[in-house]
Amino acid sequence: NFMLTQPHSVSESPGKTVTISCTRSSGSIASAYVQWFQQRPGHSPTTVIYEDNQRPSGVPDRFSGSFDSSSNSASLTISGLKTEDEADYYCQSYDSSNRVFGGGTKLTVL
Amino acid sequence: EVQLVESGGGLVKPGGSLRLSCAASGFTFGSYSMNWVRQAPGKGLEWVSSTSTSGAYTHYAESVKGRFTISRDNAKNSLYLQMNSLRAEDTAMYYCARDFSWGISDYWGQGTLVTVSS
Numbered sequence: 001n002f003m004l005t006q007p008h009s010v011s012e013s014p015g016k017t018v019t020i021s022c023t024r025s026s027g028s029i030a031s032a033y034v035q036w037f038q039q040r041p042g043h044s045p046t047t048v049i050y051e052d053n054q055r056p057s058g059v060p061d062r063f064s065g066s067f068d069s070s071s072n073s074a075s076l077t078i079s080g081l082k083t084e085d086e087a088d089y090y091c092q093s094y095d096s097s098n099r100v101f102g103g104g105t106k107l108t109v110l
Numbered sequence: 111e112v113q114l115v116e117s118g119g120g121l122v123k124p125g126g127s128l129r130l131s132c133a134a135s136g137f138t139f140g141s142y143s144m145n146w147v148r149q150a151p152g153k154g155l156e157w158v159s160s161t162s163t164s165g166a167y168t169h170y171a172e173s174v175k176g177r178f179t180i181s182r183d184n185a186k187n188s189l190y191l192q193m194n195s196l197r198a199e200d201t202a203m204y205y206c207a208r209d210f211s212w213g214i215s216d217y218w219g220q221g222t223l224v225t226v227s228s
Contacts, residue, residue, distance in 0.1 A: 032213060035214055035215065044205060045155065045205070047215070050210075050214050050216065051214065088154075090154065090155050092157075092215075099145070099157045099160065101147075101155040101156065102154075104154040
């Protein structure tokens with residue numbers, strides 16, 4: 001099984017841009033899609049990015065996803081930060097019989 | 111509107127059993143693979159188990175293999191998780207989640223809390 005490693009926390013000011021990384025330990029990051037979930041305190045997770053860079057309807061285009069094969073990492077970028085973006089963010093990927101979540105990143109917008 | 115509603119959580123002693131249910135509505139349940147994901151208090155998300163559309167294929171995290179059984183009843187639009195030999199480390203909020211494609215979840219329920227304690 002592979003692991004996905006995220007920074008424990010990031011912080012940025014309103015209106016700025018933040019990027020959260022997700023590094024795959026073994027196997028290619030390009031071998032399976034990466035999803036990103038947002039979880040606000042006391043709430044269930046919601047999908048903000050699926051299939052590496054696709055946004056579900058209702059998710060603002062301030063949220064974008066990408067991956068970089070050279071670093072074997074995926075990234076979630078949030079531009080024009082708002083206080084409502086403050087939450088935990090999890091990356092997730094899978095293989096034929098498992099799915100793996102990153103440890104989560106706490107985003108503070110201050 | 112897609113809805114997933116979990117139930118069946120509660121307080122159980124170590125070594126005990128519990129059966130969780132997830133009632134689905136707003137979509138053709140039998141056309142989607144389904145999952146259970148858990149979150150221990152103050153911790154991150156942990157995948158528990160997945161089942162294919164028919165239930166013929168099931169997969170489990172190593173931490174629950176041999177103790178938990180995932181199943182589904184497509185006629186009743188319901189997903190289940192039978193949990194046996196429960197341990198303190200199984201204490202968590204348990205979410206059911208729908209896959210719109212294998213490995214890619216799109217909708218989550220609100221969760222049901224399982225507490226394993228003597």
